[in-house]
Amino acid sequence: MSSTLMKCLSLANTLRTATLRSLLTSQQKPTLAPWGAVVPALASHVQAVSGIHTSAASLGLMEFFDDPKVWSENEVKVGRAWKPDELRIKSNKELHQLWYILLKERNMLLTMEHECNDKMEVFPNPERIDKVKISMENLETVVRERNKAYHLLETGETGERPQRLVHNCFGLRYMYKSCEHVLPPFMNIKWIKSRNVGFGGRAVRKFLLQYREKLYNEKRKAKNRSRNEVMMILRRNPDFDLEVLRRQFPQVNIDKLRNEDKARGHYVPKIGV
Amino acid sequence: MSTRWYPIYQRGNPQLRVFLPNFWMKLVRPTEEQPPNVVTFAVSTEMTKHDVKNYLEKIYKVPVVEVRTRIALGDTKRDQTYGYITKNDDVKIAYVTMPKTEAFKFPDLFEKKAEQLEKDEKSMDDSKEGFRKFLERNKKRPGTPGWFSI
Known part of the structure; x- marks a missing residue:
């Protein structure tokens, strides 16, 4: 047991200290650091560890399946997702490589989940899919940040897809995402017609009136609720x-409420004390 | 996001490149018997045959000869209590033909499941037995912690 534990600890140390660059550029197969790094030290025995996920070119279609060692396990322990701060210190090339590792991991997990569902078996640790998803989202955020910075530096614009607030046919505002068209705007009759949404009409006016009333009522009721709560607390x-109280309910005028009849308890007020 | 927002393609423009593809692909067990060099995949619905071919060749380094696809309708189900209908998402099924020399057989993932289950049950029985012994020993002195006596 001790030898395996030592091996695990040393592996964890190397993974923690080594950067992804060294792992990726070395002769080894690309590895997914946090997935393996945290785990081996924690799970030193018995538990199935989905250790370091390697992706060799020779595996081919078997890359769609998990490690055969953990096929029949009930629990597969893995590490946490990649955090944005960890990804920010990676180079573009490393991020690009990591994206494909995550993509393969997600495909593998989806395949395993599908097969487990088909065979009426329990898919061990389904949160692995969420972890990959979070990692991929974080990676995209980081790439987007870099993209924005580059565009701002080169062109003075963010390079994001242009959006603007427009009204739809119900008179509600939403963000319209612009897209490229083959025709210029003045020639594109279909587009002009699709954009020409007036929201006059009795039905829309009635809808807007009632919709706004609903929004107002929600606000009013929330206000009353907090006011009553404060009075009950004071009573x-x-x-x-x-x-x-002031910190908890910044919207409520507490000094005014203190003199309210409702805020007074069921006791005779002390006069002249 | 700008990496997901592609410019409109017009003839003569440079080819569009996908740097961070977010297509998913599942290898599924074929429902009908297939030749050994045909593999069935469930893929993102927006993927084309060319996408499937490129995905497998570039990312997984699997040689592909031909791809045929169909879109499978998601199952609809009526709720037993309230009667509303729910529908699962449609999914694209891709039948990928590899060269004749290649062969793939869908592995049996739960071959050792029974063995494992037996092992788990045995360890559970052992721990139950241990707890029973502990209770037996502490019958006359309830509430004593396990480390109290040898």
Whole structure:
């Protein structure tokens, strides 16, 4: 047991210290550092460890399946997802490589999940899919940040897809994402017609009136609720710390509420004390 | 995002490149018997035959001869209590033909499941037995922690 533990710990140390660059550029197959790094030290025995996910070119279609060692396990322990801060220190090339590792990992997990569902078996640790998803989202965020910075430097614009607020046929505002067209705007009759949405009409006016009433009522009720809550607190605890109340309910005028009849407890007020 | 926002393609423009593809692909067990060099995949619905071919050749280094696809309709199901209908997503099924020399057989993932289950049950029985012994020993002195006596 001790030898395996030592091996695991040393592996964890090397993975933690070594950067992805060294791992990727060395002769070894590309590895997914945090997935293996945290785990081996934690799970030193018994538990199935989906250790380091390697992706060799020779595996071919078997890359769609998990390690055969963990096929029949009930629990597969893995590490956490990649954090944005860890990804920010990687180069573009490394991020590009990591994207494909994550993509393969996700395909593998989806395949395993599908097969497990088909065979009426329990898919071990389904949160692995979420972890890959979070990692991929974080990676995209980082790439997007870099893209924005580059565009701002070169062109003075963010390079993001242009958006603007427009009204739809119900008179509600939404973000319209612009897209490229083959025809210029003045020639594109179909587009002009599709954009020409007026929202006059009795039905729309009635809808908007009631919709706004609904929004207003929600706001009003929330306000009343917090006001009543404050009064009940003051009634039950006359010596309540007002600063805490003010911080908790910034919208409520506490000084005014203190003189309310509802905020007074069921006791005879002390006069002249 | 700008990496997901592609410019409109017009003839003569440079070829569009995908740097961070977000297509998914599942290798699924074929429902009907297939030749050994045909593999069945469930893929993102927006993938084309060319996408499937390029995906497998470039990312997985699997030689591909031909790809045929169809879109499988998701199952609809009526709720037993309230009667509303739910529908699963449609999914594209791709039948990928590899060269004649290649062969792929879908592996049996749960071959050793029974063995493993037996092992798990045995360890569970062992721990149950241990707990029973502990209770037996502590019958006359309830609440004593396990480390108290030898």
